[in-house]
Amino acid sequence: MSDHPSTLAHHFDDLEQQRAASSLGMWLFLVTEIMFFGGLFCGYTVYRWMYPGAFAASSHELDIWLGAFNTAVLLGSSLTMALGVYSAQMGRRKALIAFLLLTMLLGSVFLGIKYVEYGHKFHEHLVPGAHFEFAGPFEREAQIFFSFYFAMTGMHALHMVIGLGLLTALVVMALRGSFSREYYTPVDMIGLYWHFVDIVWIFLFPLLYLIDRHK
Numbered sequence: 001m002s003d004h005p006s007t008l009a010h011h012f013d014d015l016e017q018q019r020a021a022s023s024l025g026m027w028l029f030l031v032t033e034i035m036f037f038g039g040l041f042c043g044y045t046v047y048r049w050m051y052p053g054a055f056a057a058s059s060h061e062l063d064i065w066l067g068a069f070n071t072a073v074l075l076g077s078s079l080t081m082a083l084g085v086y087s088a089q090m091g092r093r094k095a096l097i098a099f100l101l102l103t104m105l106l107g108s109v110f111l112g113i114k115y116v117e118y119g120h121k122f123h124e125h126l127v128p129g130a131h132f133e134f135a136g137p138f139e140r141e142a143q144i145f146f147s148f149y150f151a152m153t154g155m156h157a158l159h160m161v162i163g164l165g166l167l168t169a170l171v172v173m174a175l176r177g178s179f180s181r182e183y184y185t186p187v188d189m190i191g192l193y194w195h196f197v198d199i200v201w202i203f204l205f206p207l208l209y210l211i212d213r214h215k
Helices: 015-052 051-059 062-090 093-123 139-175 185-209
Strands: none
Touching: 015 139, 015 185, 051 139, 051 185, 062 093, 062 185, 093 139, 139 185
């Protein structure tokens, strides 16, 4: 029992088996997340097919430059997260902490910009409900677009907030010296989660912001 690592759960034979089981569990979880967001994407696709003109007009009310900047921010956070995982694999604690903090900073910037965007939509009365206002012939259909906009980006933002909480836990664990070359599974798994959230935005940005922008 003296050779049993403190980071190894009693029902696993070794750390590699534990890591493989954790990886399988995370991928299964991400599959359920794909099905969840897939339902939103399918609903959006159906209504966009039904009301192409209204969805195009509604999309032009979104700030493409803020959306593009946020896309670049999330791509940068994927890079810093990947570097954090690599640092954990190499046993570089200070680098791991630095890259985790950078990832959190970029994630916070993304949420801050999204907060500004939401504020603009409230100010412009583009939030679906009794006070919704949309110039032109597509007011009813525009409410459908903005319902999807807030549902999809809101759920994505919620996943970002959860991700920031998980990254905070990783920083605390790293400060306590919980990770090593042999054990970095939590960093690897949360890295997968963070990359998934970033990929979701890569689909959301063109679907919501780039409709008929060539016109």
